Structures are given as structure tokens and as C-alpha cells.
Amino acid sequence: MPGTPANSYVVQPVEKALGVLAYVVECGQVVSLKSVSQALGIPKTTAFRYLQTLTRAGFLEHHTDRDRYSVGPRLRAMARTDSSITRARELAHPVLVALTQEYQCTVNLAVKGDGSVVYLDVIDSLQGFRTKARSGDANPLHSTALGKAILAHMPQPEARDYLSRPLMERTGRTLIERAELERQLRQIAQSGYAIETGENEDGAMCVGAPILDDQGYPLVAISIAVPLARMSTSHAMVAGRKISEMAARISRSLGSGPSMPTVPAAVAAGGVSQRTAPAG
Amino acid sequence: MPGTPANSYVVQPVEKALGVLAYVVECGQVVSLKSVSQALGIPKTTAFRYLQTLTRAGFLEHHTDRDRYSVGPRLRAMARTDSSITRARELAHPVLVALTQEYQCTVNLAVKGDGSVVYLDVIDSLQGFRTKARSGDANPLHSTALGKAILAHMPQPEARDYLSRPLMERTGRTLIERAELERQLRQIAQSGYAIETGENEDGAMCVGAPILDDQGYPLVAISIAVPLARMSTSHAMVAGRKISEMAARISRSLGSGPSMPTVPAAVAAGGVSQRTAPAG
DNA sequence: ACCGCGGTTTCATGTTGCGAAATCGGGGCG
DNA sequence: CGCCCCGATTTCGCAACATGAAACCGCGGT
Missing domain, CATH: 3.30.450.40 (GAF domain)
Structure with a gap:
């Protein structure tokens, strides 16, 4: 199966998974396993594993109710x-x-x-x-x-x-x-x-x-x-x-709330500051 | 080497490569192969392949002058x-x-x-x-x-x-x-x-x-x-x-230039519109 | 209660990812 | 001017592991 000359140092699972990620994002982020599998022409088992992996890594989010995938918090944070x-x-x-x-x-x-x-x-x-x-x-x-x-x-x-x-x-x-x-x-x-x-x-x-x-x-x-x-x-x-x-x-x-001029973190002996409240 | 029970359907190359991607972004996007390899504890050969793959997919950009990697256009577009x-x-x-x-x-x-x-x-x-x-x-x-x-x-x-x-x-x-x-x-x-x-x-x-x-x-x-x-x-x-x-x-x-009310694309029999000029 | 469709799990297979080590290249120092 | 060292590529053989066909499951519709 020569097909692509595989010219280089490309790791195929990674490449395909990135394709899945891109597809989910481009698709407007509400995607089912089946559509990924069909659209990208990869067997559903494999697509499933990629979606799983991407989800675990926080790059995607899995809506269990309708079994759909959308962009995850990690990707947003990176952006x-x-x-x-x-x-x-x-x-x-x-x-x-x-x-x-x-x-x-x-x-x-x-x-x-x-x-x-x-x-x-x-x-x-x-x-x-x-x-x-x-x-x-x-x-x-x-x-x-x-x-x-x-x-x-x-x-x-x-x-x-x-x-x-x-x-x-x-x-x-x-x-x-x-x-x-x-x-x-x-x-x-x-x-x-x-x-x-x-x-x-x-x-x-x-x-x-x-x-x-x-x-x-x-x-x-x-x-x-x-x-x-x-x-x-x-x-x-x-x-x-x-x-x-x-x-x-x-x-x-940059939008650093107008309420804090320059003294956010370690000020005052043991002052604790949290980047994001643990509210989740 | 039991370590992680690998509980699930996670594809390791994908997981690791996503780690590399996240690291590059978090690191403020100017990263050498060596620092990736050291920081994530993966052999440099492997890190090299991931960086290569991520770059080819447009998720990273490779600055050949100083051999550094930074976030790529694809990731920005997705964001x-x-x-x-x-x-x-x-x-x-x-x-x-x-x-x-x-x-x-x-x-x-x-x-x-x-x-x-x-x-x-x-x-x-x-x-x-x-x-x-x-x-x-x-x-x-x-x-x-x-x-x-x-x-x-x-x-x-x-x-x-x-x-x-x-x-x-x-x-x-x-x-x-x-x-x-x-x-x-x-x-x-x-x-x-x-x-x-x-x-x-x-x-x-x-x-x-x-x-x-x-x-x-x-x-x-x-x-x-x-x-x-x-x-x-x-x-x-x-x-x-x-x-x-x-x-x-x-x-x-959303910032859709104030110059176009509602008539951008197919208007006028054969009108052609490009999302992005083919300049790239 | 049946059917069908999507998602999940299993399993045997061989493709292919892996990493040690060798090679290359370049910049700094003697 | 040339040596040396560090970091990036490349090679290569091995077996780990990604793969995908097929079986399985659960649900929603009829």
C-alpha cells in the first residue's frame, strides 16, 4: 500500500487525530462519532479512540446526553x-x-x-x-x-x-x-x-x-x-x-480588570491569590 | 512497568503529541526540541517526530533560524x-x-x-x-x-x-x-x-x-x-x-466589516468572492 | 416486542512507532 | 585556524501498540 510516500517524520496517529480535532472545530463543534468517521474516511473504531483521547486531554468536550463532541476547555485556554x-x-x-x-x-x-x-x-x-x-x-x-x-x-x-x-x-x-x-x-x-x-x-x-x-x-x-x-x-x-x-x-x-493596578499576588505577607477561583 | 493502567481507549502517540502541543503554547511559544524533550521527559527522537508532525499539520510553526517552535496558523484559525x-x-x-x-x-x-x-x-x-x-x-x-x-x-x-x-x-x-x-x-x-x-x-x-x-x-x-x-x-x-x-x-x-450589509458572495450572476485572497 | 442504528468492546494481526546510537552541522573557545 | 561540544537529524532493528473487522449492547422509533 504505497499511497502516500510518507516522506518524512510524521507520526500517523498524531496526524489523523489532529485532523479529527480540526474537523470538530471547523464543523462548528457539535459532532457525532459517525460524522467524524464518515467525513474523514477513517473507521469508526479509530475515530472513537481519537475522540476519546482528545477528550481526555481536554481538547474536546464530550456531551454524553446526545453523544456529541465539541471544543474543550484546554483548547480555549490555549487560544x-x-x-x-x-x-x-x-x-x-x-x-x-x-x-x-x-x-x-x-x-x-x-x-x-x-x-x-x-x-x-x-x-x-x-x-x-x-x-x-x-x-x-x-x-x-x-x-x-x-x-x-x-x-x-x-x-x-x-x-x-x-x-x-x-x-x-x-x-x-x-x-x-x-x-x-x-x-x-x-x-x-x-x-x-x-x-x-x-x-x-x-x-x-x-x-x-x-x-x-x-x-x-x-x-x-x-x-x-x-x-x-x-x-x-x-x-x-x-x-x-x-x-x-x-x-x-x-x-x-489586555483587560486586566481596572480594579488592580499592580498589586495582585504575593502582596501582604502571606496573601494568597488564585488565578481562577476554584469554583470550577 | 505497570505505571498507568492505560485504563482506556487512549492512543498514546496522540496523547503525548497533544502534551507537546500544550507545552509549546504554555511555554510562550518559543521552544527548542531539547526543552520539549527535557520538560516532558520524552526522548528527543520522539519529541522531534511530534514537533515535525504538529508543524506539518500547521498547529505549530518552525523557525528554522534558531530552531524554535511556536504556535502555528492552524491553531490560531481554530481559535x-x-x-x-x-x-x-x-x-x-x-x-x-x-x-x-x-x-x-x-x-x-x-x-x-x-x-x-x-x-x-x-x-x-x-x-x-x-x-x-x-x-x-x-x-x-x-x-x-x-x-x-x-x-x-x-x-x-x-x-x-x-x-x-x-x-x-x-x-x-x-x-x-x-x-x-x-x-x-x-x-x-x-x-x-x-x-x-x-x-x-x-x-x-x-x-x-x-x-x-x-x-x-x-x-x-x-x-x-x-x-x-x-x-x-x-x-x-x-x-x-x-x-x-x-x-x-x-x-x-462580530466585526464583519461595516462595508458589507448583506450582499457579499454569489450576488450578480457570476460574481466571485474569495474568503481569503489567494495571496498566501 | 421487534428492528435498526450508533456507540462500545474484543481480539488477532502486522504495521509502524520507538528510542539507542551514529551522523551531521555550527558556533564558541582555545 | 582548527578542535570540541552541543543540539538537531538520520538510521535501523525490534516488538509494542495502533488498527479495524466483527461482535456486542442499548436505545429510540414503529
């Missing part, structure tokens, strides 16, 4: 995450450019990605200082201004989980003691910006602030990176306030 | 489709209720789904007439007011494709002759509403109109269903104009 990030990048871009010009330094926009920040946009100043990080690189959460800004605005359980893991020591200044780090995070949650003094890369100081999505979750963060020697703490604080304000403006554009 | 339909349903609901009350009859909201309309919402009047269709059911495009309204506003190539297939004869009145049907579709495209006189179910007359998404594509349609005997053609035309107007208002809320 929202993606569009939030995309919008945040778009909104942030002019801000990043402005920051580069003002401080003559590298500015970063990064997303949170399991235990790390991943740089999406890195804009270098023409003449100024440059850091090692390039778009696509990843760094620990606890050793960067970006990451600390995110950590400080994260729901408590998630932050706690991260902090309970061993923290990599990137430079001699990296904060690896949990109590110390948590103290700083609380302060960041209050002030709305994070300062990092060579904790990730020797000689580089960063000042960053989080951008919150419509649920108040710190999806991305922006920062400036300057030579450690060039900026005093008080200057950094001024910059921090400014950056924090810019980030907050973007958060507001 | 938009879903959210459009969801919004359309929400916006349409009060309209449906109003129509039920006004006409004392069943009203429908259906989506287009490969060669058929699938009923999403069916609201019955308390006392009045009821049709067979229930939420989740499907009917042919050419035999229902809903379907004809959609067909008439569909991009020409897609409509042509459908019409070139054999058309099922649901009742004695079903239009199965292509020329005749096309003539009617052109008229529907102009007037903005479709009338069906017992062509899908004996004794039931329907009047329907399409709701266009932000691309001008007829994603869903709404209709009322009354006993064939109860409504004259002239009454139906009045109702049609009203329904068409309501549908157009919803289309506008």
Missing part, C-alpha cells in the same frame, strides 16, 4: 494564552523601542515558560550595552528581573512550587536562599517592579515589570538591561517606577 | 473560528428568544459543517409548532432555509463544490436541480434571507438568514420554522427582511 501573548507583544513593542532610546540599552520582553523566562523580543541599542540573551533563549525565573517580576505576581501555589525546587546559582550574586528571595518578591509585588543586580549575568543590572493578562496572571514581562556600574539603586528605582507604569498600562489594555 | 461561533451564539440568543415570542414558533441557530447545517440552539415556542430538528442534529445545506442562507453567502468555489455533489431529496419539494437551486441562491444573496417551503420536512416552512464572521464568512445562520399553511409568501418576505436585519446586526457586532 486565550496565545492571543494574550500576541497582543501583549504588539502592545509592548513601541514601549520597548521607547525604552531602548531612553536608556540606550538592551530591552527585553519575555514570557514565562515552566520555571524559566523565554525571551521573545530583545531590542539592542545601537551603541550601548548588550546582554547575552537572544530571542528564544531561556533563563531561570529567580535570577532575572523579568523572572522575579513574574514570580512576584504569580499565584502563590505556583510560585511556592517553583521556589521549593533547587535554585540554580548563575553568578555569585544569585539569590538562592528561599527566605531572602521571598522577602524580595513581596517587595516586588508591592512596588510593581523588580531589580536584579548581576544575579543572572555578571556585570548586568536589569529592571523589569510584569504584564498581566485579563485574569491578572503575569504572562510576560519587560525589562531593561544596563551595565551594573552605570546605574545607581536610586536611579534604578526611578526607572522601575516608570517601567512598572508602562507595563501596567499594557496590562490594562 | 478564531471557535470564538466567533461562541460569540455569535451569545449575541444571537436574545434575538432567538424574541423571534420565538413574536412568531410563536421554533427558532434555530445552526452552524455550517461540511455539507450540512448542524443545529446548535433550537428554541421551541411553548404552544406553537415544533420541527423535528434537535440541537446536535444535522440537515443538508440545500434543503433548509438555514443551509440555503449559508450557501448563498459562501465563497463561490466552496458553494460550487457542494452543489456539484448529488443532492439528497428530502421531500417532494426539495430542490435538487442545480440550475434552479443556483437561481434561488442568487436571489437569496441579494435579499439577504432564504425561504424554504417544506423542502426539508413536510409541512414546515422556514425563513432564515446568515450571520457572517469578521471575514464575511457565513459561519452560522438563524431561522424560524412555521407550519407551511400558516404563512403566506408575502408574510414570509416581511419576516425574512426582519430576520435578515437582525442577523446583519449580529454580523456587524
Whole structure:
């Protein structure tokens, strides 16, 4: 059965299941096993298994009453995450450019990605200082201004989980003691910006602030990176306030309820914040 | 290695690949093969194949420069489709209720789904007439007011494709002759509403109109269903104009450019319309 | 009570997904 | 200038596992 030359490294079950997923979505999301099987020309047993698998993974939802499938919560969540990030990048871009010009330094926009920040946009100043990080690189959460800004605005359980893991020591200044780090995070949650003094890369100081999505979750963060020697703490604080304000403006554009300026998560010693109420 | 009892009908490659997909999205969409492999604990060969498959299917995008993966156009398209339909349903609901009350009859909201309309919402009047269709059911495009309204506003190539297939004869009145049907579709495209006189179910007359998404594509349609005997053609035309107007208002809320009231597709004998210019 | 249609379960089969290891490629450092 | 190392591809043989025909079940209609 030569048929398709199977040119490449395509895993057939995956490919077909994705076809099923796409079909369900395109079909306006109320689909029976039979129609999937017929429309895509795959035996119903197989279609059944794919629907089952997709449902279990939360990509589809199974309405047992009429035995129909529709798009599931996981897919919706993914869509929202993606569009939030995309919008945040778009909104942030002019801000990043402005920051580069003002401080003559590298500015970063990064997303949170399991235990790390991943740089999406890195804009270098023409003449100024440059850091090692390039778009696509990843760094620990606890050793960067970006990451600390995110950590400080994260729901408590998630932050706690991260902090309970061993923290990599990137430079001699990296904060690896949990109590110390948590103290700083609380302060960041209050002030709305994070300062990092060579904790990730020797000689580089960063000042960053989080951008919150419509649920108040710190999806991305922006920062400036300057030579450690060039900026005093008080200057950094001024910059921090400014950056924090810019980030907050973007958060507001993303729909992060007008009720929360910049103090959602870890503020107040043991304050607990939930991204989504456990209401289900 | 008992581990998971694999209780059920889950296809492992699919499950794992969905995990990879979710990871890429959650990670803020700039991910290397290695991080996927490490984070999910699957050998890199396998991760590679999944990424490859997901990319080929358009669910991911592969940035060859830095060898990173991010969310692909297909996933974005799915997300938009879903959210459009969801919004359309929400916006349409009060309209449906109003129509039920006004006409004392069943009203429908259906989506287009490969060669058929699938009923999403069916609201019955308390006392009045009821049709067979229930939420989740499907009917042919050419035999229902809903379907004809959609067909008439569909991009020409897609409509042509459908019409070139054999058309099922649901009742004695079903239009199965292509020329005749096309003539009617052109008229529907102009007037903005479709009338069906017992062509899908004996004794039931329907009047329907399409709701266009932000691309001008007829994603869903709404209709009322009354006993064939109860409504004259002239009454139906009045109702049609009203329904068409309501549908157009919803289309506008969905962002269907303010430049097109109700006449996008098949209008004017051979007019051609493209959903998306073939530029891609 | 019968019939038929869709969904679920079973089961034997061989296709095909898997992952260790070898290969390639490129960027950084000496 | 060339070596080295890391990460992405490719190869390849094995048996795990996806597959789909067929049997089974439950329901809704007649």
C-alpha cells in the first residue's frame, strides 16, 4: 500500500487525530462519532479512540446526553494564552523601542515558560550595552528581573512550587536562599517592579515589570538591561517606577480588570491569590 | 512497568503529541526540541517526530533560524473560528428568544459543517409548532432555509463544490436541480434571507438568514420554522427582511466589516468572492 | 416486542512507532 | 585556524501498540 510516500517524520496517529480535532472545530463543534468517521474516511473504531483521547486531554468536550463532541476547555485556554501573548507583544513593542532610546540599552520582553523566562523580543541599542540573551533563549525565573517580576505576581501555589525546587546559582550574586528571595518578591509585588543586580549575568543590572493578562496572571514581562556600574539603586528605582507604569498600562489594555493596578499576588505577607477561583 | 493502567481507549502517540502541543503554547511559544524533550521527559527522537508532525499539520510553526517552535496558523484559525461561533451564539440568543415570542414558533441557530447545517440552539415556542430538528442534529445545506442562507453567502468555489455533489431529496419539494437551486441562491444573496417551503420536512416552512464572521464568512445562520399553511409568501418576505436585519446586526457586532450589509458572495450572476485572497 | 442504528468492546494481526546510537552541522573557545 | 561540544537529524532493528473487522449492547422509533 504505497499511497502516500510518507516522506518524512510524521507520526500517523498524531496526524489523523489532529485532523479529527480540526474537523470538530471547523464543523462548528457539535459532532457525532459517525460524522467524524464518515467525513474523514477513517473507521469508526479509530475515530472513537481519537475522540476519546482528545477528550481526555481536554481538547474536546464530550456531551454524553446526545453523544456529541465539541471544543474543550484546554483548547480555549490555549487560544486565550496565545492571543494574550500576541497582543501583549504588539502592545509592548513601541514601549520597548521607547525604552531602548531612553536608556540606550538592551530591552527585553519575555514570557514565562515552566520555571524559566523565554525571551521573545530583545531590542539592542545601537551603541550601548548588550546582554547575552537572544530571542528564544531561556533563563531561570529567580535570577532575572523579568523572572522575579513574574514570580512576584504569580499565584502563590505556583510560585511556592517553583521556589521549593533547587535554585540554580548563575553568578555569585544569585539569590538562592528561599527566605531572602521571598522577602524580595513581596517587595516586588508591592512596588510593581523588580531589580536584579548581576544575579543572572555578571556585570548586568536589569529592571523589569510584569504584564498581566485579563485574569491578572503575569504572562510576560519587560525589562531593561544596563551595565551594573552605570546605574545607581536610586536611579534604578526611578526607572522601575516608570517601567512598572508602562507595563501596567499594557496590562490594562489586555483587560486586566481596572480594579488592580499592580498589586495582585504575593502582596501582604502571606496573601494568597488564585488565578481562577476554584469554583470550577 | 505497570505505571498507568492505560485504563482506556487512549492512543498514546496522540496523547503525548497533544502534551507537546500544550507545552509549546504554555511555554510562550518559543521552544527548542531539547526543552520539549527535557520538560516532558520524552526522548528527543520522539519529541522531534511530534514537533515535525504538529508543524506539518500547521498547529505549530518552525523557525528554522534558531530552531524554535511556536504556535502555528492552524491553531490560531481554530481559535478564531471557535470564538466567533461562541460569540455569535451569545449575541444571537436574545434575538432567538424574541423571534420565538413574536412568531410563536421554533427558532434555530445552526452552524455550517461540511455539507450540512448542524443545529446548535433550537428554541421551541411553548404552544406553537415544533420541527423535528434537535440541537446536535444535522440537515443538508440545500434543503433548509438555514443551509440555503449559508450557501448563498459562501465563497463561490466552496458553494460550487457542494452543489456539484448529488443532492439528497428530502421531500417532494426539495430542490435538487442545480440550475434552479443556483437561481434561488442568487436571489437569496441579494435579499439577504432564504425561504424554504417544506423542502426539508413536510409541512414546515422556514425563513432564515446568515450571520457572517469578521471575514464575511457565513459561519452560522438563524431561522424560524412555521407550519407551511400558516404563512403566506408575502408574510414570509416581511419576516425574512426582519430576520435578515437582525442577523446583519449580529454580523456587524462580530466585526464583519461595516462595508458589507448583506450582499457579499454569489450576488450578480457570476460574481466571485474569495474568503481569503489567494495571496498566501 | 421487534428492528435498526450508533456507540462500545474484543481480539488477532502486522504495521509502524520507538528510542539507542551514529551522523551531521555550527558556533564558541582555545 | 582548527578542535570540541552541543543540539538537531538520520538510521535501523525490534516488538509494542495502533488498527479495524466483527461482535456486542442499548436505545429510540414503529
